[in-house]
Amino acid sequence: MILSPGNIRRTALVLIGCFIVFVVWKLKGSMSDQCLDYFLRRSLIQRRDAAEVKWSHAVNSRSSLAEALAGPSHMLEADIIMRGDDPKEPIMAHPPDTNSDITLREWLEGVKTHHTGIKLDFKSLDAVSPSVALLEEVLRDWSPPVWVNADILSGPGGKARPLEPRAFLSAVTVLPTHTVLSLGWTTGWTAGTVNPGYSWQMVRAMDEICRALNHPVTFPVRAALLAKSTSQLTWLLQQSDRYTLTVWTGQSDKFTLEDLLPYRNMFDISRIYYDLPDPLRTELSMT
Structure with a gap:
């Protein structure tokens, strides 16, 4: 059968359309948060529920790293600054500390033999580029989740100066596209x-x-601010399937389980992580 020029054009357009849909689908998949899938494949969580992910905080020393790796946590959170004295290099510390007993390189070497995800919280721009270079070198072909975090905008009650967004993103977006950008x-x-x-x-x-x-x-x-932000954060999550929330709390903050339940009930349970004390996180996972 000989196709007419019109049929050829229509067939070509259909094929092009199918190809575009396939490419968009592939790109969407590559940009999605793969953290839960990683833990599910290894039977470290029971379902695709972000509330099942357990966290260790301020893993900024050799002893705290050893303790966290021996425990049940899925994700280790640590802070990165540049050492205050020579040699100038990224270290694990939270201001006002200026030194540490473990460098970022040593920390990454300690983590990479485990199936634990990491969240690296940057406190200064000068530590970002050298840290990204180390990440690319040390964690090459490493499959656990990698999150990079920074506060890049001023928020409610915020007094600290945020990191400049363009400079931070310019440095970290060279990391593989499955890396999660934690932007607050x-x-x-x-x-x-x-x-x-x-x-x-x-x-x-x-x-x-x-x-x-x-x-x-x-x-x-911040968990204590969620009750007054439902409409705004709901809108934000609706803007992209790539977006999730990670709920956290300060030590002295006051809030209730009821403040969190609207988010738990309105969105897919895979889209909201709870970096909270284990008793509260466990209670949420049972709702």
Whole structure:
């Protein structure tokens, strides 16, 4: 059968359309958060529920790293700064500390023989580029989840200066596209006062920065501010399938389980992580 020029054009357009759909589907898959899939494949969690992920915090020393790796945590969170004295290199410490008994290179070498995910929290821009170079070198062909975190915008009650967004993203977006970018706001919380939530201006500014990225993005949000931010954070999550939330709390913050349940009930349970004390996280996972 001889096809007419019109049929040839229509067939070509259908094939091109199918190819575009396939490419978009592949790109969407490559940009999605693969953290839960990793832990599921190794039977480290029982279902695709981000509330099942357990966290260790401030793993900034040799002893805390050894303790965390021997424990049940799925994700290790640690802080990175540049050493205050020579030799100038990335170390694991949280300001106001300026030194540590473990460098980032040593920390990564210690982690990479385990099936534990990592979240690296950057406190200064000068530590970002050398740390990314180390990540590319030490964790080459390493499959556990890697998150890189920084506060890049001012948020409710925030007094600290955020890292400059373009400079931070320019440095970290060279990492593989399955790397999760954890991008937050500086925040504050004071007992006995009215603490504002995340405003529309804040969430729209964050989406403006993140919409063109090729990486999955999680937004660390303060648990004590969620009850006043439901509409804004709901809107933000709806802007992209690449977006998730990571709920965290300060040591003295006050909030209730009921403050968190609307988010638990409104969204797929794979889209909200709970970096919270284990009793509360476990209670949420049972709802």
